[in-house]
Amino acid sequence: MPEISNFFGIRITMYYDEHRPPHFHADYNGKKAEIDIRTCRVIVGALPSKQLKLVTAWALIHQEELMQNWNKIEKAEGNLKKIEPLR
Template sequence: MPTISQFFGIVIQMFWREHGPPHFHALYAEYEALIDIRTLEIIKGSLPKRALALVLEWAAQYQAELMEDWNLCQQKQLPKKIAPLE
């Protein structure tokens, strides 16, 4: 699964050939959450409160880029890296 961004110990990844809704995986320590790109809501899993706040801040900033990466993955192409949260 390609890693598209990393910041503050959080890893953002996207799988190829996954089914909708468009989403990404956020991993932090032993936690993992699937986040809907369109609504920025957790689909499955959980993250600690602070890590989730950072992920949602980042995702809101790069929502268009996340959708582009989702579309690339659906076409079995490598997603582009996205800048980390600073």
């Protein structure tokens, strides 16, 4: 499970063997959520409110890069690109 970003204790990952819709995983202190890249909404799981707001803001900023990584996964094109964390 490649880590593509990490900020404020939130780990963002994408898996190579994934299912649709296009999404990424966010982990924070044992809480986990899958976030739809297109809508930036939680598909499965939950995060604390503050961390979810941070993840949502980050995803909106980096939506295009997230989709590029998703396309790499679907085409099995190799390494995923790291994405700049929130600062």
